[in-house]
Amino acid sequence: MSTLRIAVQKSGRLHDESMELLKDIGISIDNGIDQLKASARNFPVEVFYLRNGDIPQYLKDGVVDAAIIGENVLIEKGNGINIAEKLGFSSCRVCVAVPKTMNYTSISDLEGKRIATSYPHTVQSFLDKNGINANLHIINGSVEIAPNIGLADAIVDIVSSGSTLFKNNLKEVEMILKSEAVLAVSPILDAEKQAILDTIQFRMQSVLRGRQSKYILLNAPNDRIQDIINVLPGMKSPTVLPLAQEGWSSVHSVISKNEFWNVIDELKANGAQGILVCPIEKMVL
The missing domain is CATH 3.30.70.120 (Alpha-Beta Plaits)
Structure with a gap:
């Protein structure tokens, strides 16, 4: 019998909420500290613990069959990957933020500015849509520090509560998109694995309806x-x-x-x- 391979974020809030959902749909996972793969005791599923940014490529290549992942990551890196279900947790937004001292009045104020981000494709698409020319600096990590060290005039990053922006003397000025956790599916999926995924999705829908x-x-x-x-x-x-x-x-x-x-x-x-x-x-x- 086939085993469905599901990727989840290795650590963090999305990891915790993903594992809670798997538990709520009756899938028991035994995983130790720093373990990268674990099998379910009672269901034909293997869970892979991966870096969020790597998951879209693993889905495209068929290394994993499905994933619980942030929608914002799929928009940035997951072209061609289908979303089977929106899961209603780990909500955030991708926003433009500038120093509090900047007199920002409209999106045209970004013209010619330096923007630091980990989401270059998302940002470039947003700028092109609004007819803005800006210089992108791609940073993996603490994007919010870039204006304070003179690397950028603005940033684009994910925002949940806004506390990180506040601590770094930044203010949110534009929202590019809203995001939440989703169940994403590899384009390389045979009929047997699709049947397992259908059962998982049915159970998820039952849990999500109950939560709402x-x-x-x-x-x-x-x-x-x-x-x-x-x-x-x-x-x-x-x-x-x-x-x-x-x-x-x-x-x-x-x-x-x-x-x-x-x-x-x-x-x-x-x-x-x-x-x-x-x-x-x-x-x-």
């Missing part, structure tokens, strides 16, 4: 049930069960965590009482 949803239970007066049902999106339709107290029913449904408080306010306004909200581990459709 909440299970809600409430008590409703029977004469207000239809009004309350109209507020609840549900999966197909809410479950309604009679309570021991005459004239009342229990309503069960699923709501998006992003709409949580708005939905709760509407439910209360429509007579709902005893509202309970619970996390969902997985949601299989």
